[in-house]
Amino acid sequence: MKATIGDVAKKAGVSITTVSRVINNNYPVSSATRRKVEDAVSRLNFTPNTLARGLIQKKTFTIGVVVPSITNLFFPEVVNGIETVMQPEGYTFFLTETLERDEKEKKHVNRLLERQIDGIIVIGPSNHIMEEGFYERITGEIPTVIVNGFNKGIKCNFVLTDEKSGIREVLEYLYGLKHRNMAFMRGRKSYSYDLKEKVYKDFFIEKSIPLNEDNIIEIESGNNIASVKMAENAISRRLAKPEPPTAVVCCNDWMAVGAVRAADALGLAVPEDISVTGFDNILVSQLNKPEITTVDQGMNDIGKSAARLLLELINGGNRQAPLKKIILETKLVKRKSVKQPEGMV
Amino acid sequence: MKATIGDVAKKAGVSITTVSRVINNNYPVSSATRRKVEDAVSRLNFTPNTLARGLIQKKTFTIGVVVPSITNLFFPEVVNGIETVMQPEGYTFFLTETLERDEKEKKHVNRLLERQIDGIIVIGPSNHIMEEGFYERITGEIPTVIVNGFNKGIKCNFVLTDEKSGIREVLEYLYGLKHRNMAFMRGRKSYSYDLKEKVYKDFFIEKSIPLNEDNIIEIESGNNIASVKMAENAISRRLAKPEPPTAVVCCNDWMAVGAVRAADALGLAVPEDISVTGFDNILVSQLNKPEITTVDQGMNDIGKSAARLLLELINGGNRQAPLKKIILETKLVKRKSVKQPEGMV
DNA sequence: TTGAAAGCGCTAACAT
DNA sequence: ATGTTAGCGCTTTCAA
Numbered sequence: 001m002k003a004t005i006g007d008v009a010k011k012a013g014v015s016i017t018t019v020s021r022v023i024n025n026n027y028p029v030s031s032a033t034r035r036k037v038e039d040a041v042s043r044l045n046f047t048p049n050t051l052a053r054g055l056i057q058k059k060t061f062t063i064g065v066v067v068p069s070i071t072n073l074f075f076p077e078v079v080n081g082i083e084t085v086m087q088p089e090g091y092t093f094f095l096t097e098t099l100e101r102d103e104k105e106k107k108h109v110n111r112l113l114e115r116q117i118d119g120i121i122v123i124g125p126s127n128h129i130m131e132e133g134f135y136e137r138i139t140g141e142i143p144t145v146i147v148n149g150f151n152k153g154i155k156c157n158f159v160l161t162d163e164k165s166g167i168r169e170v171l172e173y174l175y176g177l178k179h180r181n182m183a184f185m186r187g188r189k190s191y192s193y194d195l196k197e198k199v200y201k202d203f204f205i206e207k208s209i210p211l212n213e214d215n216i217i218e219i220e221s222g223n224n225i226a227s228v229k230m231a232e233n234a235i236s237r238r239l240a241k242p243e244p245p246t247a248v249v250c251c252n253d254w255m256a257v258g259a260v261r262a263a264d265a266l267g268l269a270v271p272e273d274i275s276v277t278g279f280d281n282i283l284v285s286q287l288n289k290p291e292i293t294t295v296d297q298g299m300n301d302i303g304k305s306a307a308r309l310l311l312e313l314i315n316g317g318n319r320q321a322p323l324k325k326i327i328l329e330t331k332l333v334k335r336k337s338v339k340q341p342e343g344m345v
Numbered sequence: 346m347k348a349t350i351g352d353v354a355k356k357a358g359v360s361i362t363t364v365s366r367v368i369n370n371n372y373p374v375s376s377a378t379r380r381k382v383e384d385a386v387s388r389l390n391f392t393p394n395t396l397a398r399g400l401i402q403k404k405t406f407t408i409g410v411v412v413p414s415i416t417n418l419f420f421p422e423v424v425n426g427i428e429t430v431m432q433p434e435g436y437t438f439f440l441t442e443t444l445e446r447d448e449k450e451k452k453h454v455n456r457l458l459e460r461q462i463d464g465i466i467v468i469g470p471s472n473h474i475m476e477e478g479f480y481e482r483i484t485g486e487i488p489t490v491i492v493n494g495f496n497k498g499i500k501c502n503f504v505l506t507d508e509k510s511g512i513r514e515v516l517e518y519l520y521g522l523k524h525r526n527m528a529f530m531r532g533r534k535s536y537s538y539d540l541k542e543k544v545y546k547d548f549f550i551e552k553s554i555p556l557n558e559d560n561i562i563e564i565e566s567g568n569n570i571a572s573v574k575m576a577e578n579a580i581s582r583r584l585a586k587p588e589p590p591t592a593v594v595c596c597n598d599w600m601a602v603g604a605v606r607a608a609d610a611l612g613l614a615v616p617e618d619i620s621v622t623g624f625d626n627i628l629v630s631q632l633n634k635p636e637i638t639t640v641d642q643g644m645n646d647i648g649k650s651a652a653r654l655l656l657e658l659i660n661g662g663n664r665q666a667p668l669k670k671i672i673l674e675t676k677l678v679k680r681k682s683v684k685q686p687e688g689m690v
Numbered sequence: 691t692t693g694a695a696a697g698c699g700c701t702a703a704c705a706t
Numbered sequence: 707a708t709g710t711t712a713g714c715g716c717t718t719t720c721a722a
Contacts, residue, residue, distance in 0.1 A: 002486070004715055015693045020717060030691060047459045051405070052715035055396045056698045062439075062460070071425050076415045083415075083442055092456055094407075095440040097428055111437060114392045115407070141347070225628050257632055283570050287602055289634045349699055360709045365701060375707060397699035401714045 003044035012040035023048060054116055063310065064094045064112035064120040066105065072224040072254070073282035074299055078123055078147065081303020089311060091118070100190075100222055102126045106134060119143035119310045124223075127191050130154060139323075143313035145306045150191035151325065157313065158325045159306040163279075166295040166330030167196045167249070170277050171203045173293075173332060174247050177340040179275065183215040183238060183245040185231060185255050187222040196251055196279075214241055223252045223280075231258025232265070239266055239274075246274060246341035253278035253285040256292045260337065271339035281333055290336035297330055348389035357385035368393060399461060408655065409439045409457035409465040411450065417569040417599065418627035419644060423468055423492065426648020434656060436463070445535075445567055447471045451479060464488035464655045469568075472536050475499060484668075488658035490651045495536035496670065502658065503670045504651040508624075511640040511675030512541040512594070515622050516548045518638075518677060519592050522685040524620065528560040528583060528590035530576060530600050532567040541596055541624075559586055568597045568625075576603025577610070584611055584619075591619060591686035598623035598630040601637050605682065616684035626678055635681035642675055 005023075009016045014033055021027040022037040029037075040046070054060040065082060067075040079095065086093060094112055098105040105126050112120060119142055125135060130150040138144050139156050147159045174182055184200045186193040197216065204211045217238055219230040235248060235258065250256040256278030260270050268274050270290055278285050278294035285292040305326055313321065350368075354361045359378060366372040367382040374382075385391070399405040410427060412420040424440065431438060439457055443450040450471050457465060464487055470480060475495040483489050490502045519527055529545045531538040542561065549556045562583055564575040580593060580603065595601040601623030605615050613619050615635055623630050623639035630637040650671055658666065 005717095006715075016716080017693060017718085018691090021692090024717085028691060033691080047455065049400070049461060049715050050459045051396045051400045051461050052698085053717075054698095055394070055400060055700090055715085056717050058698080060396070069425075070415075070421045070428075071418070072421075073416070073418070076417075076421055079440075080414075080416050080442065087441075092439050092441065092453075092460065094437050095424075096432075096437065097425065108437075110392065114395045115437065116394060116396050228628075228632065283573075284629060284632060287573065287629060287633065350701095351699075361700080362702085362710080363708060366708085369701085373707060378707080394699050397714085398701070399714095400699085400716090401701050403714080 003046040005046070005048065007044055008037065008040045008046050011044060012036045058116075060116050060118055061090050062092055062094065062115070062117045064096065064109070064115075064117045066096050066098060066108060066112075066120065066122045066125070068098055068100050068124045068222065069224050070095070070097050073284065074223055074252070074280050075123060077282070077299035078303040078306075081300040082121060082307040083303075084300075085304050085307035085311070098126075100126070102129055105129055109134075109138060113138070113141065117142065119145070119314050121145045121147060121306050121310055122149065123147040124190065124192070125149040127189055127194070130191070143310055145310045145313070147302060147306050148192060155323055157309060157323050159302060159309060159328070160325065161297045161302060161328045161330055163192055163195055163297075163330065164199050166279065166297070166332070167199050168203065169330070169332045170249055170279075170295060171200065173334070174249070174275065174277070174338065175203075175207065177275075177338065179247040179341055180209055181212070181215070181243060181245045182247045182249055183217055183235075185217045185219065185234065185248060185250045185259065187219055187227065187251060187255075190222060193251055200249065212243065214238065214243075215245055219255070223254065225254060227252065227254040228258040228261070231255040232262045235259045235262035236265065239263070239268070244274075247338070248274065248276050250276065250278050253280050253282045253292060253294055256294065256337070257284055257288055260288060260290070260292070271337050275338040275341075277338060285335070288337075293335045293338045294333050295330045296333050298328055301328060348391040350391070350393065352389055353382065353385045353391050356389060357381045403461075405461050405463055406435050406437065407439065407460065407462045408436055409441065409454070409460075409462045411441050411443060411453060411457075411465065411467045411470070413443055413445050413469045413567065414569050415440070415442050418629065419568055419597070419625050420468060422627070422644035423648040423651075426645040427466060427652040428648075429645075430649050430652035430656070443471075445471070447474055450474055454479075454483060458483070458486065462487065464490070464659050466490045466492060466651050466655055467494065468492040469535060469537070470494040472534050472539070475536070488655055490655045490658070492647060492651050493537060500668055502654060502668050504647060504654060504673070505670065506642045506647060506673045506675055508537055508540055508642075508675065509544050511624065511642070511677070512544050513548065514675070514677045515594055515624075515640060516545065518679070519594070519620065519622070519683065520548075520552065522620075522683065524592040524686055525554055526557070526560070526588060526590045527592045527594055528562055528580075530562045530564065530579065530593060530595045530604065532564055532572065532596060532600075535567060538596055545594065557588065559583065560590055564600070568599065570599060572597065572599040573603040573606070576600040577607045580604045580607035581610065584608070584613070589619070592683070593619065593621050595621065595623050598625050598627045598637060598639055601639065601682070602629055602633055605633060605635070605637070616682050620683040620686075622683060630680070633682075638680045638683045639678050640675045641678050643673055646673060
């Protein structure tokens, strides 16, 4: 049976209170007593029960981290950033995967709340749940940070990457290389996709290029490995249609990998015959042949920023503190998958 | 302020016990009372405090999962397998990264124990900590499952993939294709690497091939993205030495990717000039050009098996239960990175 | 410098 | 079917 503070007290011949003072080191204790207690602690192999402590202190040194999926290279990098910051502060975290199912997401968040976490970081929340005001309510209950989620008019704390200017930079870059027939590939329902699509459409209007609806390609899956195959199929289909694009702008790197594979399969060379861009700068974009031009989001920094903001909220203790929106700049990473289209020099 | 069971009781005009009975649904309650309570619960937005519950029940529906690193494709896949099994059972898990630092590993495990987890799954523990008997002690305290760790003579519950026969199958395959000069690439201190190296050496003895010590290549890093660059450098160096190998057998897929890149950089074609094999069958092995021949470990199944075993241990409640060692078979996945060496037909 | 006692929010006998 | 009471293991007044 695990030793309790009472066992230690008995063995050391002091009161429970004294033991508590020694292990927390928060009140004066004579060095003789201290030694006795420390001795008993190590002989009984005692470790305090953090449930009991949390119950009384209303503080658990535990946070919740919610991600859409852990089996892709983007979210783990963010999670790692979070851990880097939180671990030295004594926090441990619950990780929970929603797999982009709305019901799951709410259920998991509620489950985390029951566990008396000190705060929560939600990465890529469902658009719908966000709009419904769910996280505004959560924000009222505990410190909450939303990463890369729908934020228009939503009263929450956010850490966002400037995806709009990121995708815009890609479009400008391709445009500067004389690309005009650019396809756009997105996944289903997520704020990021909506955002990027809007920038894409606006860009075409701004440049007075007629928009070919066939060039907006949506695949079922989101930002994960499954996207590769789906993107591959979708792009193959698009390339079979009239006026094949000279460039494909993808909402994430997995899709870009799929696009390259589709081109390959049809005997088209990237970037000679068709250019491809990704987003996120996950490792695969660098390992791919050709290396993929993409937008770096500083995934690790996103995690760190979110964690720091959360710590601030937790330690500030001011429930009325003004909400913050931290926006991180993106960076275009030019690599080998982009070229000026033929006959356009 | 968060509502407590007492608030609900007052509002519903019943005793705390009755509220408890309603929310746990474990004792008969008249439907009228039930309705009153449920009404109060939803009006107060009440959720039970699991700390208090855990404190008294000695059961938290919480487990700990310890991984060396989350930012690679192998561990997340295992973690996902674990979650797939545990989530429906009502468990939430603490995730903690050790980054292959021995001190961290022990500290984190202890921290998890303080949090009164119901069980723990440790993936790829440190060899040294394992041998030191640390996890045997933990096993005495709570249900514990070790995944792919040093297990010789260690009294713990294990889920292992048969890495020995996996690497052996690779060697047999290459040998059958007439490869004799095969390099072996491993990382530092981990049971897996030791195991595989032993098989490699034994194989050469068995086949009476003289062993070239230059062919055993060790890189600092383990199974993560950093391995790519390190492997690339190490292989470049090896290829510059006399008697360059016709094949490189790598302990994981990241290394294999690095090996292919090294060959590329030197103008050697894979597999025409040099063959490369990986291990794990993570997605990159499939995305690489050429696709890499590797050994599938069924990463997701590893996670599921570990979770199921842990559940068994938790629910069995028998601390004396015989220890189990579950061994999962591997599968050689033949792809494009292997060929018969020149002039050997 | 130390201890006694109350209580965190809940469950689990034991009554009624 | 419902309520009373005694804790779970700890921290925190309050006294001494």
